[in-house]
Structure formats: structure tokens, C-alpha cells
Amino acid sequence: MKIAILSGKGGTGKTTVSTNLAQIMRLNYVDCDVEEPNGYIFLKPVIQKTEEVFIPVPLIDSDVCTLCGKCADSCQFNALARTMSNVLFFEELCHGCGACTIVCPALAIEEVNRPIGNISTGEYESLNFMDGKLNIKEPMAGPIISKLKKSIPEGIDTIIDCAPGTSCNVVKALEDTDYAILVTEPTKFGLHDLKLAVKLVRNMQIPFGIIINRSDETVNMIKVYCETETIDLIGEIPFSRRVAEMYSNGLLLTKDLEFGKIFHEIASNLRNLIDSEVEQAGDACK
Amino acid sequence: MIIVISSTGDSKYSVLDSRFGRCSNFAVYNSKTDTYEFVENSAAASGHGAGISAAQKVTDLKANVVLTGNLGPKAKQVLDASGIKGYQVHDMKIEDAVHAYQNGEAREIASAGPSHQG
Numbered sequence: 001m002k003i004a005i006l007s008g009k010g011g012t013g014k015t016t017v018s019t020n021l022a023q024i025m026r027l028n029y030v031d032c033d034v035e036e037p038n039g040y041i042f043l044k045p046v047i048q049k050t051e052e053v054f055i056p057v058p059l060i061d062s063d064v065c066t067l068c069g070k071c072a073d074s075c076q077f078n079a080l081a082r083t084m085s086n087v088l089f090f091e092e093l094c095h096g097c098g099a100c101t102i103v104c105p106a107l108a109i110e111e112v113n114r115p116i117g118n119i120s121t122g123e124y125e126s127l128n129f130m131d132g133k134l135n136i137k138e139p140m141a142g143p144i145i146s147k148l149k150k151s152i153p154e155g156i157d158t159i160i161d162c163a164p165g166t167s168c169n170v171v172k173a174l175e176d177t178d179y180a181i182l183v184t185e186p187t188k189f190g191l192h193d194l195k196l197a198v199k200l201v202r203n204m205q206i207p208f209g210i211i212i213n214r215s216d217e218t219v220n221m222i223k224v225y226c227e228t229e230t231i232d233l234i235g236e237i238p239f240s241r242r243v244a245e246m247y248s249n250g251l252l253l254t255k256d257l258e259f260g261k262i263f264h265e266i267a268s269n270l271r272n273l274i275d276s277e278v279e280q281a282g283d284a285c286k
Numbered sequence: 287m288i289i290v291i292s293s294t295g296d297s298k299y300s301v302l303d304s305r306f307g308r309c310s311n312f313a314v315y316n317s318k319t320d321t322y323e324f325v326e327n328s329a330a331a332s333g334h335g336a337g338i339s340a341a342q343k344v345t346d347l348k349a350n351v352v353l354t355g356n357l358g359p360k361a362k363q364v365l366d367a368s369g370i371k372g373y374q375v376h377d378m379k380i381e382d383a384v385h386a387y388q389n390g391e392a393r394e395i396a397s398a399g400p401s402h403q404g
Contacts, residue, residue, distance in 0.1 A: 072342055078335025081342045083367035090360055093335045139334075 001157045001274070003027070004177040004206070008193030010164035012185045013213035013237065016247060018161035019043050021181075021270070023125065024254045024263045028158040031131035032148055032173035034117060034141045039161050041250045045129035047122035053132070053144045054113035055096030060087050064108035071100035071109065092139055117144045119151065128153055145172040165193075166200045174201070179274050180208035181234060186220035194222065198231065207277040209234040211266065232273050235266035289315040289387065290349040291380050292340075296324040298381040304355020306372075307336035313380045314347055317388075322380070337361030337401075344370060353383050353392060362398035371395075 005018045014033070019042040022029040031037040040047075058071070058080070069082035079093035080100060091114060101109045117134040130151060132144040141163070149172075152158050162173040174180065180201045184194040194210070201208045209232035212222050216239035226233045237243065237259075246253055253259035292309035294301045303309035308330045314323040325347070329339035337357070341364035344352055352365060352372045365372060373392035375383040386392050 069342075069346075078329070078332055078339040078342075081338050081345075081364045081367075083342075083345055083364055084369055085367050088338075088364055088367060090335065090338060093338070 001179070002152070002160055002177040003157065003270075003274075004160040004162055004174050004180045005183060006162040006166075006170055006174065006180060006197055006201075007164055007183045008166060008195070008197035009184065009190050012183045012190055013211075014164070014183050015039050015042070015161055016213065016237070016243075016253065017181065017183050017211055017266075018159050020252055020254050020259075020263050021267060022127070022159040023252055024260070025157075025159075025267045025270075026125075026127060028128035028153065028156050029124070029130070029161065030148055030152060030158055031161045032145050032169075033161055033163040034132035034134045034144045034148070034169070035163060037131040037133055037161075040120075040129070040131060042252050043124040043129055044250075045122040045124040047120045047129075049122070050118050050120045052115045053117050053119060053147050054115050055094070055140075055143050056098060056111040057091055057094050057096060057114045058089060058100050058109045059112045060089065061108045061110065062086055064106050066106045066108075068105060070103045070105060074099040074103045092137075095140060096143065116140065119144065119148055121151070128156065128158075141169045142172050145169060149173070149176070166196045170200070171204070174204055174206060177206055179277065180206045181270070182208055182210045183213055184210060184222055185214045186212060186217065186222045188221070191221050191225060194225070198229070207274075208232075209270070209273050212236045214239040234269050234273060235262070237262060237266075287317040287351065288347065288349045289317065289351045289353060289384060290344050290347055291315065291352070291375075291383055292327075292354040293324070293380055298322045299379050302353065302355070302375055302378055302380060302383050304376065306352070306354040306357050306361055307332075307338075307340045309340075309354070312340075312343065312347065314349075315380075315384050335360070338364055341365050341368075341370075344368075351387065353387055354395075356399035357395050358401045359398040360401070362395070 031039040072080040072082045081088045116138045122129045132148045163169040184190045215236035291313040292303045293311045293313045294303045329336045341361040345368040353375045357372045372395035
């Protein structure tokens with residue numbers, strides 16, 4: 001089973017929830033927020049292997065090229081331009097789809113690997129840890145996320161820490177997950193972006209629930225929203241200076257007595273919700 | 287001579303669009319016949335690389351000169367490689383922009399402006 005953690009709004013506590021739940025529920029952890037992976041700060045894994053991720057990009061032999069322009073026409077990402085004197089290639093726009101190579105009638109294009117980031121694999125507390133890292137100034141995280149997800153070992157349940165927002169990167173991380181946890185905060189921005197995230201998971205038909213972080217009132221706009229939309233509230237993490245202090249020191253909240261209890265509660269609610277989802281899905285099959 | 291102008295509309299009375307990559311139309315002025323043609327800029331809706339795609343279009347239109355507000359670095363690179371010169375013209379009608387260029391009142395765009403301004 002794969003559980004994805006997303007939020008809509010950034011900085012609501014995806015990594016806090018992901019790392020603490022992974023540790024307390026004894027789950028593998030995969031950081032798919034490859035533009036800024038930070039789960040390692042809290043889980044402190046021993047990294048055993050780091051491998052580069054490449055995308056195939058065109059290398060054009062100008063002696064063979066006839067300047068027909070078919071490659072530029074075929075490029076959906078405007079990474080190629082045929083000028084009067086050559087074909088220009090803008091590597092940061094290339095998605096590595098290979099269309100230009102296929103359409104080139106002169107066979108002037110050779111595909112070469114361009115590194116865009118890397119994937120690290122290791123262990124924390126005898127559990128599997130993985131994260132991806134996009135190189136600085138690279139705009140395209142998709143291939144790293146896809147490769148990360150392909151490397152997830154079968155058999156053990158895995159937490160997938162997603163990027164903020166509802167972009168392609170989040171969609172890629174969410175694909176083929178069994179349950180999604182939406183982490184939010186009781187602010188207008190939190191609610192606004194939560195609604196976008198809800199739309200996304202509903203669209204992808206992934207069962208989901210919400211965790212409210214920095215929860216400081218018995219009634220707040222997120223709870224009201226959950227009620228009107230009949231969305232499961234998995235739990236709440238109280239607004240506390242202690243949380244901020246522990247986070248700033250790279251500590252897991254599960255190491256704290258009070259917050260450890262809160263995460264145990266969240267974990268048990270989560271298990272119940274997932275079990276009932278599985279049951280419902282089973283009934284639907286019958 | 288073919289002069290291509292970034293335009294906000296499809297008549298010679300339309301106002302010039304100071305954005306190159308994301309203008310709605312290109313006005314194509316043929317000085318030999320003194321006629322205008324208008325083509326839609328399909329690059330305007332591109333997620334990325336609108337300037338590159340627009341410059342490719344201008345190359346395909348066999349332009350000698352481009353009149354626009356600013357050119358980004360990638361668009362400039364494509365136009366340079368095709369030997370097409372860019373000239374800067376501000377907020378005026380397409381027809382007036384052509385006259386301004388012909389009267390030598392337009393300044394040549396020697397270096398690209400910042401990226402992602404359109």
C-alpha cells in the first residue's frame with residue numbers, strides 16, 4: 001500500500017506528518033518533493049547508494065542536418081528552433097520525449113543522456129528510505145519522481161511525501177497511490193489551496209482524509225469545510241511553540257511524550273479509515 | 287522586404303504588442319506590394335518557450351526585420367541565427383510602426399531584454 005501526503009499550500013507540515021507517521025507506523029519513506037527534499041533531516045537515514053537520473057536529449061549533427069525543421073515542428077515543448085543557419089536546442093525546455101529523433105528524415109539526431117538529478121537510497125531504523133533531488137536550475141522534476149516511484153520496493157507499506165501545490169509533480173507522485181492525506185492549516189490560504197488539492201484527489205479517485213496542523217481552536221474553517229464536504233478528519237496537531245522548536249532542531253515529534261501520543265492517535269485513526277476504505281472497495285467489487 | 291510586427295489584433299490599425307512571444311497576432315508587411323497579412327501567433331498559449339516558437343514562426347514567414355517592444359534572450363538567439371534584426375517600437379498602430387521603421391525612427395534591439403517578461 002502507498003500513502004501519499006500532500007497539501008496544496010506549502011509549509012503546512014507535509015514532511016512533519018510524513019516522517020512522524022512513517023516512523024511511528026514502521027513504514028518506508030519516499031521523499032518525492034525533489035526540488036527541496038528535507039525528510040532526511042528528521043529520519044536521519046544511512047544512505048547506501050546514490051545514482052544519477054538522466055533524460056535523453058537530442059544531439060544534432062549539423063553536417064547531416066538538412067534544416068527541414070521537422071524536429072522543431074514535432075517538439076511540443078519549444079525546445080528546438082530551426083533557423084536559417086542551424087537548429088538551436090534549448091536543453092532546459094526538453095522533456096526527453098524523443099519525438100525529434102523519430103521524425104528526423106536525415107537521421108541527424110543522436111540521443112545523449114543529460115543528468116538532471118539523483119536518487120538516494122538508504123535505511124532509517126531498519127526501514128527503507130529514498131529521496132530524489134533535482135539539480136539546481138533544472139526545471140523538470142517529473143523523470144526523477146517517476147524513477148523514484150518505480151524503485152519503491154513491493155510488500156512493505158510506503159509513505160510518499162509529495163511536493164506542495166497541485167502541479168504535475170504532485171500528480172506524478174499521487175499516481176497509483178492507495179490513500180492520500182491532505183495536510184492543511186486553519187488559515188484562508190490553507191483552506192483555499194486545500195480545496196484545490198481535494199479537487200485533485202477526487203479527480204484521481206484516490207480515497208483521502210485531512211490532518212489539520214497548527215490547530216488552535218475547537219471550531220475552525222477547516223473543520224467546517226470537512227463537515228460540509230463530508231471529508232474524514234484524520235487528526236489534528238495543536239499549534240505549539242514546542243513543535244516549532246523540535247522541528248527546527250531536526251527532531252521527530254514522536255520522540256516527545258505529548259506529541260508521540262497525538263501521532264499514535266493519528267496513526268490508529270488512519271489505519272481504521274484505510275481499513276474501511278479497503279472494505280468498501282471490496283464490497284464494491286462484489 | 288518582409289517586416290513582421292507583434293500585434294494585439296488583426297488590422298493595420300491594431301496597436302503593436304510590446305510582448306514578442308505572447309502577442310496575439312503577427313502583422314506581416316510586404317514592402318514590395320505595400321500589403322499587410324495577419325497570422326495568429328500559436329506560440330502565445332505555450333506553457334514554456336513562447337519566444338522560441340514565435341521566433342521560429344517569424345523565421346518561417348521569411349521576415350527580414352521584426353518590430354516589437356522587447357526580445358527575450360532565447361527569441362533573440364533564434365532571430366540572430368536566422369539573420370533577422372529586431373527593432374524597438376512602442377505603443378503605436380501597426381501602420382505607424384512600419385512608417386517609424388522606414389523613417390529610421392526605430393532603434394535596433396542590440397541585446398536581449400530579461401527573460402519571461404511577456
